Every structure is written in structure tokens, then in C-alpha cells.
Amino acid sequence: MQLAKQLEVYPYYLPLTDSEGTVVRFGDQEVIMLGSNNYLGLTMHPKVREAAKAAIDRWGTSCTGSRLVNGTLDLHVELDRRLAAFVAKEAGLVFSTGYQTNLGTISALVGKGDFAIIDREDHASIVDGCLLARGTNQIGIKRFSHNDPDSLEDVLKRLPNDAGRLVVVDGVYSMAGDIAPLPEIVEICKRHGARIMVDDAHSLGVLGGGRGTAAHFDLTDEVDLIMGTFSKTFASIGGFIAGDPDVIEHIKHHGRAMMFSAALPAHNVATVLAVLDIMESEPEHVERLWENSEFMRAGFKKLGYDTGASTTPVIPVYFRDKAMLDRALANLPLPQGIGVPREGGGVRLDVALPARRGRVYQRRRPAGRAGHAGVAPHQLHGDAHESAPLQGARHL
Numbered sequence: 001m002q003l004a005k006q007l008e009v010y011p012y013y014l015p016l017t018d019s020e021g022t023v024v025r026f027g028d029q030e031v032i033m034l035g036s037n038n039y040l041g042l043t044m045h046p047k048v049r050e051a052a053k054a055a056i057d058r059w060g061t062s063c064t065g066s067r068l069v070n071g072t073l074d075l076h077v078e079l080d081r082r083l084a085a086f087v088a089k090e091a092g093l094v095f096s097t098g099y100q101t102n103l104g105t106i107s108a109l110v111g112k113g114d115f116a117i118i119d120r121e122d123h124a125s126i127v128d129g130c131l132l133a134r135g136t137n138q139i140g141i142k143r144f145s146h147n148d149p150d151s152l153e154d155v156l157k158r159l160p161n162d163a164g165r166l167v168v169v170d171g172v173y174s175m176a177g178d179i180a181p182l183p184e185i186v187e188i189c190k191r192h193g194a195r196i197m198v199d200d201a202h203s204l205g206v207l208g209g210g211r212g213t214a215a216h217f218d219l220t221d222e223v224d225l226i227m228g229t230f231s232k233t234f235a236s237i238g239g240f241i242a243g244d245p246d247v248i249e250h251i252k253h254h255g256r257a258m259m260f261s262a263a264l265p266a267h268n269v270a271t272v273l274a275v276l277d278i279m280e281s282e283p284e285h286v287e288r289l290w291e292n293s294e295f296m297r298a299g300f301k302k303l304g305y306d307t308g309a310s311t312t313p314v315i316p317v318y319f320r321d322k323a324m325l326d327r328a329l330a331n332l333p334l335p336q337g338i339g340v341p342r343e344g345g346g347v348r349l350d351v352a353l354p355a356r357r358g359r360v361y362q363r364r365r366p367a368g369r370a371g372h373a374g375v376a377p378h379q380l381h382g383d384a385h386e387s388a389p390l391q392g393a394r395h396l
């Protein structure tokens with residue numbers, strides 16, 4: 001890490017000096033941001049910003065306490081209800097981050113002698129939720145091969161019939177951009193009496209007209225729990241879980257990440273409510289996101305790049321071939337001498353919905369500087385959330 005810093009190629013924690021959502025500045029460089037999760041580009045939407053400002057004027061800047069004790073506003077209760085309705089579940093519960101939502105939900109629901117069964121590429125917050133449950137409740141944790149229903153079935157077959165089993169999958173995988181095969185997963189879980197939770201962090205605002213993976217497959221009634229974050233499409237921070245009222249009530253009173261952490265500030269809640277209004281009344285945002293994503297994926301393919309199994313706005317670009325990697329790196333704003341990411345590494349791009357498609361492929365040339373492809377350098381990395389960072393610089 002020190003070496004990367006000395007060579008000025010350390011690609012993390014870069015402070016942006018300005019941002020208009022899809023175009024950002026760091027230092028004197030202006031680049032197109034393809035590494036955010038601002039899928040519908042709503043962080044700068046006038047109605048969203050107005051709603052946040054009005055909430056600060058009415059409620060101030062913090063709830064200064066947990067929802068359990070003094071921090072629940074009527075705005076939180078409204079958002080619990082609106083989100084549940086949005087994903088067609090009976091009850092919802094808003095947490096202060098998406099990370100805490102997974103921690104609080106999994107550790108509240110998976111008890112002693114039960115098993116959490118997770119996809120090998122599930123997000124780190126799901127893994128951490130399982131680890132917390134293992135620490136506090138002595139649960140079993142089993143993993144199955146990524147997006148492989150046969151492997152899931154193999155795992156479930158070996159578990160005791162009387163143990164509680166919660167299968168947790170991401171709806172859209174945030175590194176490969178592929179979708180969980182929910183119809184097969186549901187069928188197997190039903191056969192083995194396992195419950196299903198879908199983390200829709202990258203699916204809300206994207207799949208199923210914006211309503212997520214279960215809606216996309218028309219399987220909402222077959223999925224027990226739907227989880228989402230506000231740090232992506234919802235243009236804020238926070239998270240929620242939705243499901244049966246009894247289950248949500250249990251999480252409310254056993255989820256430590258809910259009970260012992262301060263409530264989401266009013267302006268974040270108001271932001272999400274405003275985004276819901278926009279998504280419910282203006283379906284064109286989701287449609288445009290898909291048009292842009294397909295346009296970009298097709299463009300990469302036409303140029304000969306490998307976008308793997310991605311079928312969503314998360315588009316990885318894999319460099320299996322050194323010449324291809326050299327060609328791509330030559331267009332990145334990196335000093336000479338950066339090494340080759342480890343095998344299988346690549347660049348992951350998230351198509352956020354820009355105001356104009358031109359932004360997706362425009363090559364920007366700040367005055368006096370060489371032009372570069374619009375990719376923030378922190379996008380150069382390997383492939384796993386849980387693995388060590390700095391993979392892109394490992395071979396320096």
C-alpha cells in the first residue's frame with residue numbers, strides 16, 4: 001500500500017472535489033463516474049433535493065437516538081409502509097444502512113441449530129450477518145457455488161430436516177452483473193422447506209420495472225424476505241427489509257443492528273420517499289437505464305471486450321488477454337508502470353443513468369491534459385468484496 005501511494009497509483013479513498021452525479025472531479029481531473037451505483041441518476045433530481053431540504057427544515061439534521069427508543073418519526077413509519085407496498089409485501093422496516101439491514105435481519109432470524117445457506121458471491125454484509133449469527137446464536141453457515149442451483153440442492157440435501165434453513169442470495173450480483181436464477185432457487189427451496197431472502201441492493205430501480213428480482217420473475221409471493229439499500233437507486237443511505245408482519249415484528253425486537261443504532265435522519269427518509277414517487281409515476285427512468293446499459297454492453301462487445309455473464313447495468317470488463325488489458329490501460333488516467341491485475345481481474349463499470357447518453361461514451365479532455373476514457377481509477381480492481389483490496393496494484 002505504501003508503495004502504491006509513493007507511486008501515486010493508490011486508487012482508494014480518492015477525495016472528489018465536485019460531483020454532479022455522472023461527472024465528478026478529483027484534483028484537476030474531470031471524469032465520468034462509472035463506478036457509482038446511482039442507477040437512475042436521481043441524487044441530483046430537483047424534486048429529490050427539495051424533499052431532503054424540506055425535511056431538514058422540519059426535523060433538523062439527526063434523530064439523535066434509535067428507532068426503538070426516541071428516533072422513530074412518522075416519516076419512518078410512512079417509509080416502512082411505502083417500501084413494503086412497493087415490493088408487494090405486507091410489512092417493511094427501515095434500517096440506517098443496507099449493511100446493518102443484512103446484519104440485523106440474519107442475526108435476528110437464524111437461531112441456534114439453524115443454517116444460513118449463501119451463494120459464494122453474496123455481498124460481504126450477508127457474510128457478516130451470518131458471522132454475527134454464528135457468534136451470537138451458534139448457527140451453521142453453508143455456501144453453494146455461484147448461481148448454481150444443483151450446488152444449492154446438494155447443500156440443502158445434507159442438512160437435517162428439522163433445522164431452520166434460510167437461503168440468502170443477491171438478486172443482481174454487484175461484481176459480475178448477473179441475475180440470481182430465482183425460479184430454480186425457489187423450486188429447490190420449496191422442495192427442501194427452506195426460506196428465501198433476496199438482497200435487492202442492485203435490483204431495485206433496475207429489474208422488474210424497478211421493483212426488484214422477485215417482481216422480475218413474478219415470484220414475489222414465493223420469496224419470504226426482500227432486502228434493499230438506499231445507497232444506490234434510492235439516492236440516499238439506509239436500507240430496509242420487507243416480508244410478513246410477524247417476521248418484521250420479530251426483527252424489530254431482536255435485530256441488534258436496528259435496536260442499538262441511531263435512526264435514519266429525516267432528510268434521508270424524505271429522499272427515499274421522493275424517489276419512490278418518481279419511480280411510481282415516471283417509469284421512463286428505468287427504461288432509459290436499460291437502453292443505456294444495452295448500448296454500453298453492445299459497444300464493449302463490438303470492441304472485442306469480454307463482459308462475462310452480465311445482463312444488467314453492472315458491466316464487468318474482463319481482460320483474459322494481456323494485449324487487451326494493455327490497450328485498455330493505455331486509455332486510463334494512470335501513470336506509466338501500473339502492473340497487470342491478477343488473472344481474472346478487470347474493470348467493473350456501473351451504468352448510472354446519465355442525463356444524456358452522450359455522457360456514457362463521451363471522451364473528455366480537460367484543458368491542457370491528455371484525454372482519457374471516463375473511468376475513475378478506483379474501478380481497477382479484482383473481483384471479490386471480501387478479498388484484500390489493492391488487487392489492481394498487486395503486481396507493482
Ligand SMILES: Cc1ncc(COP(=O)(O)O)c(C=O)c1O
Pocket residue numbers: 097098099100102123125170174199201202229230231237238239
Ligand atoms: C448486495 C449488497 N448488499 C448490501 C449492501 C450494503 O448496503 P449499504 O452500502 O447501503 O450499507 C451493498 C452495498 O454495497 C450491496 O452491494
